[in-house]
Amino acid sequence: MDLAIKMMFLVFVVLVLLKTPATAAKKEDFIDELSNREELVKWAGYGEDKLSTVVINGKLFCSDSRFSSDPYPVSGASVAVFCGTSGRTKKSWAKGSTNSYGEFLIDLPSHLHAIPNLERVCLVKVLHLPKSTPCRQAFTGKHKGIKLTSIGEGIRIYSTDNIHLISKS
Template sequence: MQLLLLLLAAVLVAAEPAAAISTMPMELYFSPGELARIAGYGEEPVSTVVVSGQVACELCLCPGSDLLTFELPGAKVEVACETEGPNTQANSVFTATDEFGNFTFHLPSRLHATPSLENACVVKVLQLPPDSACGLRHRPAASYRIRPSSSLSSSADGFRAYTAGVIRLQHGGTPSGECVQVEDRVDK
């Protein structure tokens, strides 16, 4: 009987360090970089979310004239996402359009898990180049919805693509409805 008690005591003593080790925090075993990698953060992104589009200007010189459309390079554009939390600035990303009026945002990882991204995020044109014929007067701070891009297979290999399409701003003069659309001229 004493041998059995002695054996049981030895097992309990041997089990205590194992139990203590299993409850020790991971910080004792891994470096901060390894912890970040395990959690899915760091240099290697777990997923990629891209929002793209183009900013263009529609110009109608006079009623009955052709509607001219040209790209707007250098326009300041924002993607703003509604998420839970008080810091709305952290939920916005800014860029400028390239020489063809195109923009592409790579959303930060903190926004990747936003549910229904197409409903939570919008694109806004904040500022146009000073020499632009178009203006933001007609729709200041207008929001443009994003939608999943059909040109790329969304969700493949952690890659999701969204587009705002072509954002068409107008010159403040003649309304574009009074101009001859290129499609109208070709069809006749």
């Protein structure tokens, strides 16, 4: 009950401040400065134009044995990036798949772009391997960390170390 009273008081104070002539005039001046739709959309961070791009990349390999020095790429595997902390915070994720070179590139949704220290809260996980790979038996679902490798022109690129799976046959 105490929290509800505090919240009502806070709402009351905000409403009083917004109704004062000085605050209302500043608000109108600010909106006048953002005269056209494009400027308002850009200021709010919405619209057709993407303000930033954050991608995670990596490679997935399979080796026939522990002593094989010639791993081959795993094509058609599902890979995901999980961001969030354990506990009450809900985890967010995005997924992609590997190409014929075993490479994946996952474009994070915009609601994850503003997370500080993505490399501390995001992990890459292999979700599914194709039936054709002998490494299917070695799949353990372990997570890999990411690191920032490039930044510029509104694009941040994070990479994970190569993911190596070893067949148990």
